[in-house]
Amino acid sequence: MTVNQLSIFLENRSGTLTKVLDIMKRTGIRIIASTIADTAQYGLFRVICSNPRQAYLELVNEGFAVAMSDVFAIEMENRPGQTADTVKCFSEAGISIIYMYSFLKDGKGILLFRTDDMETAREVIHRAGFKCVSEKDLADWK
Amino acid sequence: MIWNPNKECMSRDEMSSLQGKRLHKIVEYVYHNVPFYRHKLQDMDITPDDIRTIDDIVKLPFTTKKDLRDNYPFGLQAAPQSEIIRIHASSGTTGNPTIVGYTRKDIGVWSECMARCLTAYGVGRDDIFSVSYGYGLFTGGLGAHNGVEMVGASVVPASTGNTEKHAKLIRDLGITGIACTPSYALYLAETMEHMGITKEHIKLRVGAFGAEPWTESMRAEIEERLGLKAFNLYGLSEVMGPSVSYECQMQNGSHINEDHFYPEIINPVTLEPLPNGQSGELVFTTLTKEGMPVIRYRTRDLCSLMQGECDCGRTSVRMTPITGRSDDMLIIRGINVFPSQVESVVLSMKEFAPRYMLIVDRINNLDTLQVQVELRQEYFTATFDTPAAIDELQKRLSDKLRSVLSISAKVQLKAPNSIERSQGKSAHVIDNRKQQ
Numbered sequence: 071m072t073v074n075q076l077s078i079f080l081e082n083r084s085g086t087l088t089k090v091l092d093i094m095k096r097t098g099i100r101i102i103a104s105t106i107a108d109t110a111q112y113g114l115f116r117v118i119c120s121n122p123r124q125a126y127l128e129l130v131n132e133g134f135a136v137a138m139s140d141v142f143a144i145e146m147e148n149r150p151g152q153t154a155d156t157v158k159c160f161s162e163a164g165i166s167i168i169y170m171y172s173f174l175k176d177g178k179g180i181l182l183f184r185t186d187d188m189e190t191a192r193e194v195i196h197r198a199g200f201k202c203v204s205e206k207d208l209a210d211w212k
Numbered sequence: 213m214i215w216n217p218n219k220e221c222m223s224r225d226e227m228s229s230l231q232g233k234r235l236h237k238i239v240e241y242v243y244h245n246v247p248f249y250r251h252k253l254q255d256m257d258i259t260p261d262d263i264r265t266i267d268d269i270v271k272l273p274f275t276t277k278k279d280l281r282d283n284y285p286f287g288l289q290a291a292p293q294s295e296i297i298r299i300h301a302s303s304g305t306t307g308n309p310t311i312v313g314y315t316r317k318d319i320g321v322w323s324e325c326m327a328r329c330l331t332a333y334g335v336g337r338d339d340i341f342s343v344s345y346g347y348g349l350f351t352g353g354l355g356a357h358n359g360v361e362m363v364g365a366s367v368v369p370a371s372t373g374n375t376e377k378h379a380k381l382i383r384d385l386g387i388t389g390i391a392c393t394p395s396y397a398l399y400l401a402e403t404m405e406h407m408g409i410t411k412e413h414i415k416l417r418v419g420a421f422g423a424e425p426w427t428e429s430m431r432a433e434i435e436e437r438l439g440l441k442a443f444n445l446y447g448l449s450e451v452m453g454p455s456v457s458y459e460c461q462m463q464n465g466s467h468i469n470e471d472h473f474y475p476e477i478i479n480p481v482t483l484e485p486l487p488n489g490q491s492g493e494l495v496f497t498t499l500t501k502e503g504m505p506v507i508r509y510r511t512r513d514l515c516s517l518m519q520g521e522c523d524c525g526r527t528s529v530r531m532t533p534i535t536g537r538s539d540d541m542l543i544i545r546g547i548n549v550f551p552s553q554v555e556s557v558v559l560s561m562k563e564f565a566p567r568y569m570l571i572v573d574r575i576n577n578l579d580t581l582q583v584q585v586e587l588r589q590e591y592f593t594a595t596f597d598t599p600a601a602i603d604e605l606q607k608r609l610s611d612k613l614r615s616v617l618s619i620s621a622k623v624q625l626k627a628p629n630s631i632e633r634s635q636g637k638s639a640h641v642i643d644n645r646k647q648q
């Protein structure tokens with residue numbers, strides 16, 4: 071139901087993001103979705119990729135601090151209001167979304183997010199019949 | 213075990229009387245053999261006959277690192293060159309290094325003092341002992357080496373560098389003891405971890421660490437990662453080298469070999485001797501040295517002295533751990549700040565590696581302090597996928613720093629292994645105010 075996300079700590083100086091991307095490129099890892107949470111002092115680069123475990127090892131080896139966490143990946147129809155409806159299911163169950171980002175794949179929207187209560191979120195997803203994207207789907211996508 | 217109970221457990225009266233006699237002799241010796249001391253004493257109207265008891269020491273002038281540099285290379289040497297059998301040179305960051313010559317007797321005293329240290333740590337004939345201080349001009353390597361030979365353990369002169377080979381030898385030879393700097397010990401532990409060598413593969417049980425200040429939390433970390441008991445070994449080349457003082461099994465201060473090195477604590481600003489137990493700058497007078505004796509040498513190390521018999525049976529005075537250097541002291545917004553204070557805070561939080569850098573600046577006439585620390589990958593867990601979690605960690609560190617330093621510091625988090633490792637004496641400060 072969840073997929074592995076890497077959160078890479080980036081020092082606030084030029085070249086660090088490029089270095090991360092170069093490492094991914096060199097090891098043949100595809101970035102499927104990404105977002106940067108930035109503060110005045112550092113950045114946190116969140117990545118969903120084709121082989122998160124290998125990417126994790128390569129990045130740690132090159133001296134990056136990398137946190138691996140689980141996020142939900144839900145497939146949605148590409149129509150107005152779909153995101154709003156999806157998020158509403160969670161807020162009605164009293165669950166807060168800590169962060170969220172999305173991308174389009176073959177005309178479908180994929181919503182990536184983490185909540186403060188992963189267990190209840192699982193139940194909500196199950197009850198609402200949301201279609202989840204798996205690790206395997208990500209690895210297979212070209 | 214005690215190497216020389218006659219000296220290490222001497223009664224206080226006997227020790228004072230021995231120190232008094234030796235002080236008189238050494239002052240007479242330098243008066244006749246070193247023009248620098250003769251002129252200083254003559255200027256103060258003091259003759260060696262004025263120095264009869266150890267308490268007379270306060271009449272004597274101080275010697276500083278600058279005096280040693282100004283008299284480069286042999287100006288303070290008291291013995292004729294034909295009597296000198298070894299010359300060491302200290303690492304001078306600027307200008308001339310400090311040259312220290314040793315006579316055969318000096319090397320003998322040094323070896324015995326080092327043997328006293330090792331015996332207190334529990335090192336004996338059955339040990340295989342690796343000396344991983346640098347061999348060469350620095351006194352660490354050869355100084356420790358001679359002591360290990362004297363106690364009869366098998367010495368492995370590993371020196372520094374080629375850490376992987378060293379780690380392999382520690383495992384394969386079943387090395388039981390090691391002497392090195394505490395930062396090298398941590399580097400060694402890290403190297404072993406990378407090589408897949410764990411505590412279960414090695415037999416290390418005793419470590420003698422010195423040549424740079426370290427803290428209790430660093431001790432705990434070294435002990436945990438290498439599976440040994442870590443002891444303090446203190447010394448400085450101007451006085452002798454490693455062996456000036458050592459911890460016993462009680463680990464309640466370091467016993468000073470005070471029959472050879474007489475300690476005093478002074479106020480670094482007024483130069484007044486401080487009452488027993490007060491913290492200040494440590495000063496040493498070598499009571500028996502022939503090659504290059506020093507009279508009231510200001511070490512710049514800050515600590516205090518503890519009198520009284522130790523539970524180990526030794527009666528010698530003990531020094532507390534060095535809390536800083538009188539010249540490392542930074543004055544930031546009028547507050548005295550020691551890098552060692554920052555170190556103790558950084559080491560108390562497992563999320564950070566035992567490396568740090570202080571960056572001091574002056575912005576709009578206001579001093580600023582920035583502390584850089586490295587994140588540790590092992591503790592950068594799933595919860596750190598939001599800036600809020602990272603900010604909370606950063607805040608915990610800055611709160612702790614504020615309570616220890618009494619001034620606020622801006623924390624900058626760095627990627628693992630991005631702060632340069634210090635070699636030997638640590639360099640943890642960049643003070644940009646000096647260039648302004």
Ligand SMILES: [Zn+2]
Nearest residue numbers: 460462522524
């Ligand atoms: Zn003791």
